[in-house]
Amino acid sequence: xxxxxxxxxxGVGKTTLLKHxxxxxxxxxxxxxxxxxxxxxxxxxxxxxxxLDGRQVLLAHHRLESRVRVxxxxxxxxxxxxVAVPVIRRAMQRALVLFLDELGKMELCSKRFExxxxxxxxxxxxxxxxxxxxxxxxxxxxxxxxxxELIPLAPANRALIEEELTARLQALCEEDETVRALQRQAxxxxxxxxSGDMPLVDIEIQQAALRETITRMFPDRQxxxxxxxxxxxxxxxxxxxxx
Numbered sequence: 001x002x003x004x005x006x007x008x009x010x011g012v013g014k015t016t017l018l019k020h021x022x023x024x025x026x027x028x029x030x031x032x033x034x035x036x037x038x039x040x041x042x043x044x045x046x047x048x049x050x051x052l053d054g055r056q057v058l059l060a061h062h063r064l065e066s067r068v069r070v071x072x073x074x075x076x077x078x079x080x081x082x083v084a085v086p087v088i089r090r091a092m093q094r095a096l097v098l099f100l101d102e103l104g105k106m107e108l109c110s111k112r113f114e115x116x117x118x119x120x121x122x123x124x125x126x127x128x129x130x131x132x133x134x135x136x137x138x139x140x141x142x143x144x145x146x147x148x149e150l151i152p153l154a155p156a157n158r159a160l161i162e163e164e165l166t167a168r169l170q171a172l173c174e175e176d177e178t179v180r181a182l183q184r185q186a187x188x189x190x191x192x193x194x195s196g197d198m199p200l201v202d203i204e205i206q207q208a209a210l211r212e213t214i215t216r217m218f219p220d221r222q223x224x225x226x227x228x229x230x231x232x233x234x235x236x237x238x239x240x241x242x243x
Contacts, residue, residue: 002126002127002147002148003121003126003127003128003129003145003147003148003149004126004127004128004129004148004149004151004165005129005130005131005142005143005148005149005150005151006018006128006129006130006131006151006153006161007130007131007132007133007143007150007151007152007153008130008132008133008152008153008154009132009133010132012153012154012155012158013153013155013158014101014102014130014153015034015035015036015037015101015102015130017130017153017158017161017162017165018034018099018101018128018130019034020162020166021099021128021162021165021166021169022034022052022099024166024169024170025097025169025170025173028096028097028173029094029095029096029097029173030052030091030095030096030097030098030099031051031052031053031087031090031091031094031095031097031098031099032051032052032087032088032091032095032097032098032099032100032101032128033049033050033051033052033083033084033087033099033100033101034049034050034052034099034101035047035048035049035050035059035101035102035106035107036048036050036056038058038061045061045062045063046058046059046060046061046062046064046073047059047060047061047073047106049079049080049083049084051083051084051087052087052099053087055083057076057079057083058076058079059075059076059079059080059106060073060074060075060076060106061073061074062074064076068109070105070106070109073106075106075109077109077110080107080109080110080112080113081110081112081113084107084113084116085110085112085113085116088100088116088117088119088120088124089116091120091124091125092119092120092123092124092125095125096125096126096172096173097125097126097127097128097169097172097173098120098124098125098126098127098128099127099128099129100117100120100127100128100129100130101129101130102129102130102131102132103117103129103130103131103138103139103142104131104132104134104136104139105134105136108136108138108139114138118138121142121145121147121148126172128165128169131143146194146240149190149232149235149236149239150235150239151165151235160231163227164227164228164231164232167224167227167228168228168232171183171228178217182210182213182214182217185206185209185210185213186210186228186229186232188206189203189206189207189210189229189233190232190233190236192206193233193236193237193240193241194236194240196240196241207229207233210225210229211225
């Protein structure tokens with residue numbers, strides 16, 4: 001699975017999760033942006049677009065001069081096209097991981113932004129994105145892709161998801177060839193699950209082989225399999241096999 005799409009209700013902590021994941025990889029080649037709340041006197045009045053390079057620009061505000069409106073907020077489409085799109089293009093050339101927070105009605109007001117996101121999913125690095133549960137056609141198409149793993153986020157699983165994804169992304173960026181080999185072995189199992197035509201027994205054999213490899217190579221870290229792979233395989237089975 002190449003891309004991760006974290007989905008959940010507003011306020012569940014998607015942006016906070018992405019911020020923590022990006023911070024855990026701050027010395028690695030990552031890029032992207034966060035969409036953060038703009039508050040005045042404890043009231044949300046808009047949103048900042050915050051690229052990981054340290055900039056912060058106003059994306060939306062209820063008093064902004066713009067003809068594009070999403071709910072109570074007016075959207076600065078120029079920010080999407082002149083800040084967010086170049087960040088995506090830059091990440092496609094340089095980054096191992098691209099963080100996109102979030103893909104929703106506000107961000108998808110721009111056709112140029114939507115096209116850049118589509119190109120990144122088709123040809124870019126690993127993407128870790130967040131999205132709402134809204135039935136937006138563009139998002140629905142992303143959620144159906146076989147190279148996209150859906151990760152439902154809720155208050156009950158937020159801490160576990162953060163621990164798992166931090167470990168997975170750090171392993172992805174690991175320069176140790178042993179860890180990279182484990183990643184490739186796990187990716188092959190993911191492909192077997194997603195394909196839909198591999199017998200369960202063949203998948204179980206490969207999972208057992210991976211478990212044995214991890215136990216042999218990391219005898220003091222046997223929980224690594226559960227953390228990095230077991231929940232991942234289970235989610236993919238639910239997402240693509242429905243059995």
